Structure formats: C-alpha cells, structure tokens
Amino acid sequence: xxxxxxxxxxxxxxxxxxxxxxxxxxxxxxxxxxxxxxxxxxxxxxxxxxxxxxxxxxxxxxxxxxxxxxxxxxxxxxxxxxxxxxxxxxxxxxxxxxxxxxxxxxxxxxxxxxxxxxxxxxxxxxxxxxxxxxxxxxxxxxxxxxxxxxxxxxxxxxxxxxxxxxxxxxxxxxxxxxxxxxxxxxxxxxxxxxxxxxxxxxxxxxxxxxxxxxx
Ligand code: AMP
Numbered sequence: 459x460x461x462x463x464x465x466x467x468x469x470x471x472x473x474x475x476x477x478x479x480x481x482x483x484x485x486x487x488x489x490x491x492x493x494x495x496x497x498x499x500x501x502x503x504x505x506x507x508x509x510x511x512x513x514x515x516x517x518x519x520x521x522x523x524x525x526x527x528x529x530x531x532x533x534x535x536x537x538x539x540x541x542x543x544x545x546x547x548x549x550x551x552x553x554x555x556x557x558x559x560x561x562x563x564x565x566x567x568x569x570x571x572x573x574x575x576x577x578x579x580x581x582x583x584x585x586x587x588x589x590x591x592x593x594x595x596x597x598x599x600x601x602x603x604x605x606x607x608x609x610x611x612x613x614x615x616x617x618x619x620x621x622x623x624x625x626x627x628x629x630x631x632x633x634x635x636x637x638x639x640x641x642x643x644x645x646x647x648x649x650x651x652x653x654x655x656x657x658x659x660x661x662x663x664x665x666x667x668x669x670x671x672x673x
Contacts, residue, residue, distance in 0.1 A: 459484060459538040459670060460563060462545070462554075464640060465571035466633045467626070468582040469655050470662060472594050474571060475542045477663045482670065485534045488542040489522055491592055492529075494618075498589075511620055514628035516546055516636060523553040530557060538566075546637045551644075568644040569666060571655035575630065582626045588613040 459482065463471040475486045493511060496504030503521070510517045526544050529535070545551040558564055573581070586595040586602075590613025595602055602609050606616075620629065644650040653665040 459567075460558065460565050461538070461670065462541045462565060462568040462644075463543075463571060464568055464637075464644070464650075465655060466573060466575070466578055466637075467629045468578040468585065469571040469573045470581075470659060471542045471571055472592070473659045474569075474663060474666055475540050476593070477659070478540050478666065478670070481663075481667060482538075482540075484538045484540050485532075486540050486542060487526065487529050487535075487544070488592075489517075489526065489544040489546075490542075492525060493517060512625070514620055514625040514632055516632060519547055519549045519553070522546075523550055526550075526554065527557045530561070545640060546633075548639060548643060551640055565649055567651055567669060568640075568649045569669060570641060570650060570652045571662065572652050573655040577656055578630060579623075579626055582621050582629075583623055585621050586615050586617055588615050590614070 461478070461484070463475055465471050472488065475488065478484060479486050493504070493507040497508045497511070498504070503525075506521065507517045516522075522544065526541070530539065541554075545554050555565075580598075581596070584596045584598045586597060587593065588595075588608035588611065591608060591611040593608055593610050594600075595615055602615050606614060608615050619625075641650065651669045653662055653669070655662050
C-alpha cells in the first residue's frame with residue numbers, strides 16, 4: 459500500500475501516520491522528521507534545511523526530492539509506505555510519480571486530512587512533540603502525564619521551533635500557495651480521498667482505515 463497523507467500543517471497527518479504504522483506495519487516517511495533529525499545531528503543537510511525551516515519556508519525541491527527517492531529504495535518500503543509532508547509542491551508530486559513509475563509502482567491513495575484554517579493556528583501553537591520518539595502531544599487536549607516527559611519513551615517533550623505564532627502564519631501561507639494545488643492535482647488523477655480531520659483523532663482514523671481497506 460503506497461499512501462500519501464496530504465493536509466495543512468497541524469491537520470493531524472503525523473498523528474494519523476503513527477496510527478497507520480501500528481495498524482498496517484508500513485514505514486512512516488516524514489520529510490519534516492528527516493530534516494529535524496539532520497538538524498539535531500548537525501549534518502550539512504541539517505544546516506541547510508534549518509535556514510528554511512526556521513522561517514516556515516520550504517526546503518528546495520532538489521534537496522527534498524533526492525532524500526525521498528533514496529528513502530523509497532530502502533527494503534522496508536518494498537511492501538508500501540506512508541508519506542507524510544511530501545509531496546508539498548507540484549514538482550515534488552511529479553518527481554514522486556516518476557520515481558515510483560521507474561520502480562514499476564504507483565500510489566494507491568492520497569488521503570487529505572481536511573481541517574478548517576481557523577482551527578490550525580490553535581492546534582499548531584498548542585502542539586508539543588517528543589524529541590526522542592516524535593510522539594505528538596497537545597497542551598490543551600493531550601498532555602503527557604508528567605509535564606515535559608514523553609509517556610512512551612521518557613524523552614523530552616518540547617515545542618518545535620517552527621510551531622511558534624510568528625512562523626505558523628507563514629507556514630499556512632506557504633501551504634496555501636504551494637501545497638493546496640496538490641488537492642486538485644490528485645483529484646484529477648482519481649487518487650484523492652478526503653477525511654474530516656476536525657474531530658477526535660480516533661474517529662478520523664476510523665475513516666482512514668476504511669479508505670485503506672477499500673471499504
Ligand atoms: P513538517 O514537520 O512536515 O511540518 O515540516 C517542517 C518543515 O520541514 C517545513 O516547514 C519545511 O521547512 C520542511 N519540509 C518538510 N517537508 C518538506 C517538503 N516536502 N518540501 C520542502 N520542505 C519540507
């Protein structure tokens with residue numbers, strides 16, 4: 459099963475992806491997580507990506523596309539994958555289609571997690587994440603049992619540098635400009651499935667599951 463999760467920052471793609479990993483055992487490929495790890499490791503990629511991430515801009519296509527192509531060649535992707543946060547531009551979507559075609563594969567579904575813009579700013583600024591395992595929390599609705607400590611792995615729960623009010627607005631603008639056109643792009647290819655993401659994550663996942671099971 460080759461799946462893309464599409465949706466604005468804060469729509470809940472990462473939360474749904476984590477549930478999909480558990481349910482379907484597919485690898486979760488989040489370009490944002492890949493970049494954050496590179497930043498934490500202080501690699502050349504991390505240094506370059508950080509310049510864009512801090513202001514909410516997109517890392518250039520040629521960098522991002524190369525990383526995803528390489529990742530898709532890994533053996534754990536042979537049975538399928540969940541792409542989260544990629545593609546984010548039409549050239550990325552074209553490159554993904556070409557890369558899959560050259561491997562004799564294709565996407566099975568693009569799931570749009572749809573959340574009204576008015577809800578996104580609050581969700582993003584309330585979001586917290588575990589630095590170690592990536593688990594997502596929310597200070598309003600889903601806090602860790604011990605403040606600042608991940609329930610799952612004990613890692614540090616922190617606020618992403620780009621989840622602050624200043625950067626969030628630009629990220630939403632960047633989404634509207636560069637990524638929202640992918641909704642029509644995939645609708646036109648008959649791949650788009652839409653779930654109402656403005657609900658409890660477990661309810662959203664019921665819909666995601668039935669889409670992926672072809673129900
Ligand atoms: P995310 O965790 O998906 O919200 O991504 C965090 C940041 O990483 C974004 O604001 C971008 O700066 C960068 N990023 C993640 N995925 C991509 C992508 N597909 N294309 C370009 N930049 C990306």
